[in-house]
Amino acid sequence: MSQTDNIIGADAEALATALRGRELELHYQPKVALGSNELVGVEALARWRHPKLGFIPPTHFIPLAESAGLIDAITEWVIAEAARQWSEWHAAGLTTRIAVNISAVNLGHIDFPDLVGGILRSAKVNCAHYEIELTESATQNAVNLLDTLTRLRLKGIHLAIDDFGTGYSSLLQLQRLPFSSIKIDRSFVGNADRSEDCRVIIRSVIDLAHNLGMEAVAEGVETETTLQLLRDLGCDVVQGYFIGRPRPGPAMLDFDKDWRQRHPAQPRTGPVEIAPARDRHRARRGA
Ligand code: C2E
Ligand code: CA
Ligand code: CA
Numbered sequence: 001m002s003q004t005d006n007i008i009g010a011d012a013e014a015l016a017t018a019l020r021g022r023e024l025e026l027h028y029q030p031k032v033a034l035g036s037n038e039l040v041g042v043e044a045l046a047r048w049r050h051p052k053l054g055f056i057p058p059t060h061f062i063p064l065a066e067s068a069g070l071i072d073a074i075t076e077w078v079i080a081e082a083a084r085q086w087s088e089w090h091a092a093g094l095t096t097r098i099a100v101n102i103s104a105v106n107l108g109h110i111d112f113p114d115l116v117g118g119i120l121r122s123a124k125v126n127c128a129h130y131e132i133e134l135t136e137s138a139t140q141n142a143v144n145l146l147d148t149l150t151r152l153r154l155k156g157i158h159l160a161i162d163d164f165g166t167g168y169s170s171l172l173q174l175q176r177l178p179f180s181s182i183k184i185d186r187s188f189v190g191n192a193d194r195s196e197d198c199r200v201i202i203r204s205v206i207d208l209a210h211n212l213g214m215e216a217v218a219e220g221v222e223t224e225t226t227l228q229l230l231r232d233l234g235c236d237v238v239q240g241y242f243i244g245r246p247r248p249g250p251a252m253l254d255f256d257k258d259w260r261q262r263h264p265a266q267p268r269t270g271p272v273e274i275a276p277a278r279d280r281h282r283a284r285r286g287a
Contacts, residue, residue: 010056012068015048019073023049026081027246028098030255031217031239034231037263039256041097041131043239044082045246046074066105075106079116083123083130085249094256099131099160104138113151120157127156131180134159136167139177146176153178160217164205174212181237182209186220189240193225203233210234 018024024046031041048056065071078100086098106112120127132152139145139161153159160181161169165188184205191198202218209216218230221240230238244255 007053007056007060009053010048010050010060010064012064012070014050015061015064015068015070018048018050019070019077023051024074024077025049025248026078026085027248028085028252029239029246030244030252030259031097031099031237032243032259032263033237034227034235035266037266039096039259040237041099042252043099043101043133043246044078044085045101046078062103066103071103071105072109075100075102076115076119080119080123083120083125086125086129087123088249089252092253094253095129096256097129097131097158099133099158101133101135101162104134104141107134107138107145107148110144110148112148113155116152116157117155128158131158131160133162133183135162136164136169138167139169139173140167150178153180165201174208179214181215181217183217183219183239184235186240189218189220189226189230190222192229193223199229199233202230202235206234209236 026044027047028042028044030039031043032038033040046058046062048058048061050056062071062074065074082098082100089096109115116130116132117127120130134149149159158180159178160183161174161177161179162183163185164182165185182205184202188198188201188205192202206216215236216234217237217239218226218235219239221227221230221238221242223242226240227238227242244259247255
């Protein structure tokens with residue numbers, strides 16, 4: 001059965017049933033620091049395992065959820081499930097940052113930061129271990145964007161601007177919004193070994209991130225050549241199939257063990273105290 005066939009029947013009603021019937025699950029993809037070789041985070045990616053149709057990709061059901069008014073319920077489930085998984089890993093000795101994706105629609109709610117804070121408190125997850133990824137295109141229109149993002153950041157939650165380079169964020173917006181990292185879109189990263197233009201863009205985004213006191217993260221790293229290129233360009237963190245594919249939560253413990261065996265931690269050589277530098281900058285401005 002092709003992916004298109006799969007999607008027929010995966011409509012809003014089926015999605016609402018899926019949410020109630022525990023057909024949604026999260027898979028997790030590792031993020032590794034190039035300076036220290038350490039597993040520094042994981043990204044939670046939603047999966048819909050339909051009992052008859054098989055896996056439905058998030059690129060289909062997230063837009064469906066947004067248009068059908070289901071995205072708030074899905075995001076709330078994602079935040080809580082990722083927090084539950086973090087606690088399970090923590091109890092098993094793995095303490096790493098966990099990132100979830102949210103939609104622009106979620107930020108339209110003024111109480112969103114308190115909702116996230118409440119979920120993390122109930123799950124006993126320190127906000128400093130939690131990260132929210134927001135696509136660059138989602139930073140365009142949301143009302144209360146600065147206020148909502150600032151309140152999330154003040155709780156200690158990290159914020160990443162996702163798919164950077166595919167939207168139209170202004171430099172002013174980047175300077176004002178309290179992001180702690182920039183994720184360079186995989187369309188640039190995937191072509192870096194063939195395209196000088198992509199390398200120039202990646203280098204510029206890394207410089208921009210560092211000059212604004214943010215961490216530069218490259219996603220979509222599929223080859224060793226690309227990994228080496230990113231290392232040479234001074235990228236901080238990498239994510240992609242070459243490091244590890246998204247996998248169910250329990251499998252992350254094995255990944256961590258295996259990764260540490262194959263890649264012993266190096267003394268940290270990357271940019272020092274990236275987030276605090278930004279906080280100092282904000283403090284100077286009285287923000
Ligand atoms: P994203 O946030 O940019 O997530 C990265 C996507 O790239 C994931 O696709 C991941 O599986 C894929 N990927 C990771 N490494 C590589 C690589 O080396 N090569 C290639 N070709 N792909 C790679 P996935 O899981 O299908 O998710 C697609 C998008 O759906 C995500 O893009 C995100 O925008 C959205 N999404 C996923 N889960 C959620 C969620 O819980 N909430 C919201 N609002 N959106 C979600
Ligand atoms: Ca993401
Ligand atoms: Ca992305």
